[in-house]
Amino acid sequence: MAVFLIRRVLQMAMVLLAVSLVVFFGLYSIGNPAEILLPDDATASERAAAIIALGLDRPIWVQYWVFLTNALQGDLGTSFVYNVPSITLIFQRFPATLELAVAALLIALAVGAPLGLYAGLHPDTPLDRTIVTGSILGFSLPNFWQGLMLILIFSILLGWLPSSGRGPTGEILGIETSFASWEGIRHLILPATNLALFKLSLVIRLTRAQVRETMQLDFVKFARARGLSDRRIIGVHVGKTIAAPIITVVGMEFGSVIAFAVITESIFAWPGMGTLIIDSINKLDRPVVAAYLLVITALFILLNLIVDVLYTVLDPRVRLGAMK
Amino acid sequence: MTALLEVTGLKTHFLTRAGAVRAVDGVDLTLRAGEVLGLVGESGSGKSVTSFSILGLVDPPGKVVGGSVRFKGEDLIQASPERLRQLRGRDIAMIFQDPMLTLTPVLRIETQMVETVLAHERTSYAGARERALDMLARVGIPAPQERIRAYPHQFSGGMRQRVAIAIAMLHGPSLILADEPTTALDVTIQGQVLSEMQRLVAETGTAMIWVSHDLAVVEAIADRIIVMYAGRVVEEGPVAEVIARPGHPYTRGLLDSTPSAATPGGRLRQIPGMAPSVLNLPPGCPFAPRCAHVRPECSTPPPVRRLGPERTVRCFAPLIPEVGQ
Numbered sequence: 001m002a003v004f005l006i007r008r009v010l011q012m013a014m015v016l017l018a019v020s021l022v023v024f025f026g027l028y029s030i031g032n033p034a035e036i037l038l039p040d041d042a043t044a045s046e047r048a049a050a051i052i053a054l055g056l057d058r059p060i061w062v063q064y065w066v067f068l069t070n071a072l073q074g075d076l077g078t079s080f081v082y083n084v085p086s087i088t089l090i091f092q093r094f095p096a097t098l099e100l101a102v103a104a105l106l107i108a109l110a111v112g113a114p115l116g117l118y119a120g121l122h123p124d125t126p127l128d129r130t131i132v133t134g135s136i137l138g139f140s141l142p143n144f145w146q147g148l149m150l151i152l153i154f155s156i157l158l159g160w161l162p163s164s165g166r167g168p169t170g171e172i173l174g175i176e177t178s179f180a181s182w183e184g185i186r187h188l189i190l191p192a193t194n195l196a197l198f199k200l201s202l203v204i205r206l207t208r209a210q211v212r213e214t215m216q217l218d219f220v221k222f223a224r225a226r227g228l229s230d231r232r233i234i235g236v237h238v239g240k241t242i243a244a245p246i247i248t249v250v251g252m253e254f255g256s257v258i259a260f261a262v263i264t265e266s267i268f269a270w271p272g273m274g275t276l277i278i279d280s281i282n283k284l285d286r287p288v289v290a291a292y293l294l295v296i297t298a299l300f301i302l303l304n305l306i307v308d309v310l311y312t313v314l315d316p317r318v319r320l321g322a323m324k
Numbered sequence: 325m326t327a328l329l330e331v332t333g334l335k336t337h338f339l340t341r342a343g344a345v346r347a348v349d350g351v352d353l354t355l356r357a358g359e360v361l362g363l364v365g366e367s368g369s370g371k372s373v374t375s376f377s378i379l380g381l382v383d384p385p386g387k388v389v390g391g392s393v394r395f396k397g398e399d400l401i402q403a404s405p406e407r408l409r410q411l412r413g414r415d416i417a418m419i420f421q422d423p424m425l426t427l428t429p430v431l432r433i434e435t436q437m438v439e440t441v442l443a444h445e446r447t448s449y450a451g452a453r454e455r456a457l458d459m460l461a462r463v464g465i466p467a468p469q470e471r472i473r474a475y476p477h478q479f480s481g482g483m484r485q486r487v488a489i490a491i492a493m494l495h496g497p498s499l500i501l502a503d504e505p506t507t508a509l510d511v512t513i514q515g516q517v518l519s520e521m522q523r524l525v526a527e528t529g530t531a532m533i534w535v536s537h538d539l540a541v542v543e544a545i546a547d548r549i550i551v552m553y554a555g556r557v558v559e560e561g562p563v564a565e566v567i568a569r570p571g572h573p574y575t576r577g578l579l580d581s582t583p584s585a586a587t588p589g590g591r592l593r594q595i596p597g598m599a600p601s602v603l604n605l606p607p608g609c610p611f612a613p614r615c616a617h618v619r620p621e622c623s624t625p626p627p628v629r630r631l632g633p634e635r636t637v638r639c640f641a642p643l644i645p646e647v648g649q
Contacts, residue, residue, distance in 0.1 A: 216383070218425040224381060225420075226440045226491060227413030236439075240430045315430055316475045 008308075012301045019297045020071065023290050024064050032056070033080055033284040054080060067290070076294065077287025081280070086291040090273060094295075095176055096166055097272030100264070101257045103188055104195035105250060112200045113246070116207025121234070123212055131204060138201030143260065147194040147267040154190060161190050164269040191268040195261060199253055206249055210242035244314040251307035255300040328531050329355040329378070329499060333391035336370075336377045340385055346605065347373040347386065349555035357498065358529045362546030362563060364536060364578070366599045370555040371535045375501040378533075379416055380408045395499070414444040417492035421504040423484035427476035433460075433487055434472045440494055459490040464520060482513035486520065493524060500525065500532045506541060518545060539582055543567055548634070551575050554600055554610035561635035571629075571637035571644050574611045609639070617641045 034051050042050070051057050055066065067077060076087045119128040138146075155163035167187030169176050178184030214220065215238065223233045258273075265274035273292060280288040312318050331353045338345040348370040355361050365371045376382050378393050380400060393400040395416065400408065412418075420426040428436060437456035438449060445452075453472070460468035463486040476484055485505060492500055502521070506514040522545055525532050536542050542549055542563065549566050551559040551574065559572040570576045577595035597614040608623035609615070615622070621640050628638050629646045 218420055218422060219428045221381060221383075222418070222420055222426040222488070223428065224409075225379060225412055225418035227409050227411070227443045228439060229409065229443065232439065232443070237428045237431065241428070244430075316432075317429060317477050 005305075008305055012298070012305075015301060016294060016297060020068065020290070020294060021064075023293045024067060025060070027284075027286045027289055028060055028063075031284055033286055037080055037283070071294070076291035079280075079285055079288050081283050081285045081288075086285075086287040087295075089276065089288055090291055090295055093271065093273045093276045096270060097258060097261050097265070097274060099177055099179075100188070100191055100195060100261055100270060100272060101254065103192035104257055105199060105254060107192055107196035108199035108203050109250060111196075112203025113207050116204040117211055117234075119204065120208040120211025121215070128208075132208070135201035135204040138197045138204075143194065143198060143263055144267055146197050147191075147264060150190050150194055151267070162187050163190065166271050191264050191270050194267065195257060195264045198260070199250075199257060202253065203246070203250065206246055207242065210245060211238060214238050214241050240314070244311055244318075247310055247314060248307050251303055251310065255296070255303050258299065259296060327354045327394075328357045328359075328396065329353075329533075330394040331374075331378065331391065332394075334374065334377055334388065334393065335390035336373050336382055336386055337389050338386045346555050348377060349605075350391070351552070351555070351557055353550055353557065353560075355499070355531050355533065358525075358531050359548065360525060360532045360534060360546045362534050362536065362542030362549040363552065364539060364542055364549060365552035366537060366578075368554075368599050369552040371537075371552050372503050374552070375418070375503055375533055375535050378501060379412055379418060380405075381412075381418075410444065413440055413492075413497075414495040415497050416499045416501065417495070417497040419485075419488050419492050419500065419502045419505045422508045423481055423488050423505075424476075424508070426488055427484060429476055432473055432475055433479075437472070437491055437494065440491055444495055455494060456490075459494055460487070463487075463490040463493070463524070464516075465490070480513075481509055482517060485509060485513075485517055489517070489521065489524070493528070493530075496528060496530075498531060500530055501535070502532055503535045504537070505534075507536065507538065514541070521545065539567065539578060551578070554605060556610070557638065558611065559635075559637045559639075561632065565632065565635060569644050571631045571635065571642040572611075572639050573615045573617050573641075573643060576643060577614075617643075 034047065034054065034056060038047055038050055055063060058066075070077065074087070075085065078084065079086045079089055082089060115131050119131045122128050151163040154161045165187060167178055167184035168181055169178055169184055170181055171177070172179060178188045220233060220237065223237050228237075261270075261272055262274035262277060264270065265272045266278060269275070277289065277292045279285075280292070331351060334348055334351045335346070336348040338347055347368075351370070351374055353361065353363075353374075363371045363374065373382065373386065376386075377388050378395075378400065380388075380403070382388060388401055391401070395411070400411070403411070427433070434453065434456065437459070438452040441447065441452035441455055442449075457468045457472060460472060465471050465483060465486055471479075476487070479487060489505075505521070506517050509517060518541060521532075524530070532545075534542060534545055546563045549559075549561065549563040550557050551566070551572065553574050559566060559570065559575050561571075566575060567579065570579055574595070577593075580593035581595060595614055600610050600613070606612075606623065607625060609626045612618050612622040619640055626638050626640050628636050629642055631637055631642060631644055631646060
């Protein structure tokens with residue numbers, strides 16, 4: 001276990017280094033931030049002074065080296081636009097995005113797993129076909145369009161839920177969250193549902209496929225031959241067997257939910273990292289974009305690690321030592 | 325003696341798009357308490373489906389479409405799902421072919437044994453665990469206290485099958501359906517498991533249906549034998565008599581294709597052709613196209629003929645003389 005963790009941390013460092021290279025040189029080639037940051041009527045000397053102040057006059061490898069050594073000390077640069085450390089900016093916005101992503105995944109699991117279970121246990125019944133067809137819609141309709149439809153139906157036509165912004169937050173266990181008040185939750189419902197729809201379809205299809213496959217295995221028949229109740233067979237034997245792959249996929253998807261949040265946050269004006277990153281890309285605020293991408297990468301790797309460890313808990317046949 | 329199990333005219337069909345597959349098509353069999361019956365046939369002869377039908381464990385699209393299964397006088401075909409659940413594992417236990425696949429991989433042996441006890445009895449967890457430990461020791465698992473905490477993949481094939489046997493014996497059932505339980509094992513392990521089973525059923529007076537394609541194994545363990553072909557019983561009788569003097573050409577063919585029966589160095593005999601598809605069988609004897617003794621009347625349904633006090637054969641031209649009606 002210890003060896004496994006050390007190896008994974010080293011791998012994580014290598015991946016982050018590679019990503020930082022790609023991100024840094026990629027951003028460099030997009031354009032010169034001085035062009036956007038400076039007012040049109042700036043003089044040539046003001047321009048030169050700004051470029052020197054931002055450190056853009058030095059050769060790119062020197063800039064990268066400075067970026068890297070600062071990053072190792074936890075400094076991912078200062079935003080050109082806000083003049084605040086970019087990492088601070090990101091972590092200010094991070095809780096809102098995290099909350100949205102967690103709510104979306106919970107919806108996806110809480111709704112998707114039971115639907116998938118039902119569909120898997122009753123294949124080719126009318127309700128199964130309805131569920132599967134619904135999941136195809138969830139997969140194939142564009143996410144932004146689903147978001148607009150949600151707003152149209154639930155905010156404009158029915159007037160049940162607010163269509164934009166984050167509601168009031170309160171503290172639960174020291175965490176600033178929308179779950180503290182009903183108004184906060186009301187604001188969360190539409191964006192979380194929008195973000196959940198795609199994953200919901202995924203969870204339905206995955207659960208259904210897993211259930212169908214598992215129900216045909218001999219151990220289910222043997223369990224029935226032992227006189228176990230269907231409840232016990234499905235709840236314990238099948239449930240525990242399919243939990244591992246579902247947790248794996250959902251855990252991996254968590255990272256992509258955070259990444260996808262960009263679209264949902266734009267539609268619902270949710271003040272999370274997604275809106276920050278869109279703004280920063282528009283303004284060529286390099287340090288913020290770089291810091292965002294590195295944070296997301298680290299998050300992905302961390303989630304992978306957690307999933308791997310969880311897997312060994314759920315499936316006794318898997319041992320971490322054997323993983324390469 | 326009254327019959328423990330009486331199956332009459334059992335028909336299990338698989339309703340597929342291509343038509344009804346008559347996997348089991350009118351099987352009769354009886355079993356007395358404590359008796360071991362060998363159910364023999366090729367793959368697809370319906371022997372496994374027969375045993376699954378007895379317990380109501382045929383998966384869709386399969387369905388028991390006719391006949392009756394009487395266990396201690398009670399018709400299992402008509403029994404409610406809950407009644408069947410009560411009987412399964414308690415009065416009628418089952419052991420399957422592949423011990424790799426029959427135990428739930430993600431649960432400890434302890435969990436699986438205890439839940440089997442608790443499914444049929446109101447007792448404490450500790451009491452159920454005690455029973456499980458006893459039974460593991462009885463089937464020859466060394467250090468049961470330790471091994472009960474293990475997961476199925478931590479056992480060898482033979483040990484895993486012993487665990488499956490221990491689970492089947494937990495409630496002291498009066499009937500065990502064993503579906504090729506030694507087929508997937510090494511020959512040496514096969515022998516051990518076989519003699520273990522023999523000892524256990526003899527000690528406890530448990531009746532058993534031993535489904536197998538291996539005549540040598542059946543000869544070793546069974547009292548009586550039933551030979552199935554294309555979903556029907558073609559021959560039935562005491563195992564020693566049937567193997568010494570088979571009455572049906574198909575039984576003869578099966579015996580001849582057993583390597584141990586062949587002359588050393590001689591060519592192994594085989595039955596020409598393939599087992600027929602049980603989809604749209606002709607009305608006559610299903611073995612006729614492969615039979616060396618085929619006659620014109622074989623295209624009509626063959627009669628059941630009595631060859632001895634306990635021997636019957638379904639054939640127009642039995643290999644040994646019929647006894648007077």
